[in-house]
Amino acid sequence: MATIELQISLILLFALAGYLLSSRINQSAVVGIIIVGIIIGPSFLAIIKYSDAIKMLAHLGAIMLLFAIGLEFKNREIYQTKYLLIAFIGIILPWTAGYFLANIFDYNFQESMFIGVSLTATSIAITASVLKEMKKLNTPAAKAIIGAAVIDDVLGLLALSIAAQSVREGNIELMKIVLTAMKAAAFLIAGIFAAPYIKKLFMKLDEQGVAKEFPDFLFIMSIMFCFLYASVAEIIGLSAIVGAFLSGVVLEGLKFKNSKDLKEGAEYLHVIFGAIFFISLGILVNLKELTFNILPFFGALILVAVLTKVIGCGIAAKMVRFSNSESLIIGFGMSPRGEVAMIVALIGLTSNIISQNLYVSIVMMSLVTTVITPVAVRNLKW
């Protein structure tokens, strides 16, 4: 067994190879890192083992990733009713279509639930970075995509919590779903309402006493806060990453005079642990499990993944008076599933709800939608 130092240095080395690959194939870094993860995993080279230590570091990576994403969200941007419609249809349609597709392919209730949920959340990180690369961030279509993707991410994580709970209990009990949804809503609303007070506390501390004396103090406090929210989210039955995301949103926009910068610090933490996270997503994929008999389902899953978002969000966009071409761009822009689908798949796999080949199908679906979007969005008429 390699020491933890050696394991980490190897994983980071492979993450660097992932960046190189991304640069070569002109894709987002995430895509390259996951592909390298797949190559070094059991599918091909089987160099790196998914040890308990790596598993834990990858989990911290997912938390830091969502915290960093949260830190980029303004509360106000989430509250636009026209984005709400796009987001809502972009959740309901993929979820139900995924569920019924899985049903047609004879998957049981638990598996179908997870497949449906894995199709829901749009990856903000990926879409936003593509739009940024194209310098289109200030167009109305781009704003709609990001606004809706934000809501989608929260709703998708909520869907995950609901699915995980109903799967744990073996059936859908409406009361329990309502209860989870209410707890989640209460947590989110309380989090958002507490935001100004928490921000004020940070700002006040920055100006005086211990935080003024030690510039590290507020940074440690923010990370403590992130893990506290993650714990609370888990305790009330949500995913830990929902809490991490919310804590980021709560702390968004803080700028200090005396203390270390939160956003910058979260960025550095997420760069390292995020790399471990994305590499381990790849390591967990065993393409050998993508056997011939699952290929028809796999193909159908990708088709459903793309079409439900393109058509669903596209029609919703049209309904709130975007032009045809804008609606198509919004539809494709909402397609990449990215890390949330992978986290859903990972939770499904590690809690023995979905099998290895389903896990691989979902991760590959997420990868494919992630790669399709930039290609489509680039070639559409803006």
Next chain:
Amino acid sequence: MATIELQISLILLFALAGYLLSSRINQSAVVGIIIVGIIIGPSFLAIIKYSDAIKMLAHLGAIMLLFAIGLEFKNREIYQTKYLLIAFIGIILPWTAGYFLANIFDYNFQESMFIGVSLTATSIAITASVLKEMKKLNTPAAKAIIGAAVIDDVLGLLALSIAAQSVREGNIELMKIVLTAMKAAAFLIAGIFAAPYIKKLFMKLDEQGVAKEFPDFLFIMSIMFCFLYASVAEIIGLSAIVGAFLSGVVLEGLKFKNSKDLKEGAEYLHVIFGAIFFISLGILVNLKELTFNILPFFGALILVAVLTKVIGCGIAAKMVRFSNSESLIIGFGMSPRGEVAMIVALIGLTSNIISQNLYVSIVMMSLVTTVITPVAVRNLKW
């Protein structure tokens, strides 16, 4: 068992309490955090368990700490013959004094050997972080402390292997000692000689290709590099933190045009994981094991531990032309034993060479020297 999120958020919360305490008692943050660690550990409240996950994160903390410290050191400043004298006396005097003290208290040869060795190695982590906090890292005295402590750490680990071997086989085999010493020297020298080439590689990458495209690339590469050096150090029989420190020294002074800043990033990582490291140093201490009949020896051990380093290294510093006050600072700066003494004690305990209360005495000695140093160094005239 609490989730890892809850454990981390609690530990960071207690670290914040440590900062508050430090601020109140006007001491270095390290002291406050370790004291809070003792209070929440088995000695008093027994709130936090030293789980495997926390152990690993604390270990990463020690590595990140030494990496960050290394990044502040220029090559030329470490390898100075005058530091060698300070380091050498700082090993020989505590070793022999500890051995004879143990003899006086009727401990046998094996026990006395281990007690002597446990007094040898200065903990760079603690002294350096105190100096860093005090923004004194660039003073001549601080440079002497760090330079000598690095050599000390290497010599201390060498002493451990000599003691372990002589205790195991009943004699000392010169060849094996020379071999370990040569491997250590080769590693340190090779590391320093490679530095300009490695720096040039980083600078070249910053200007072109993948690193220019992705500002995270070189930061990940530097952390990969840190863990790689740590691994190599462990493989050749040194402490991992010596490797981490050396990798920092190698990358010292790099400034990029397009990439994230290494020093800044390492700082953020070490803030969080360093807090976990210092809290867990406290958690490891169980004051209840310190029974009445061992108190006389315990008191004498602490006295010898402090005096041999303060007087030994102080006189050595004076001999190489430091001023009186600088020599005193260097003497106290060389006093904290930290994790190396604890490792020596642990090896002695697990190989049935020393008893449980001797083990606790050594750990407590290490802790007391660790707490005395920041107090002394802060209050001495610089």
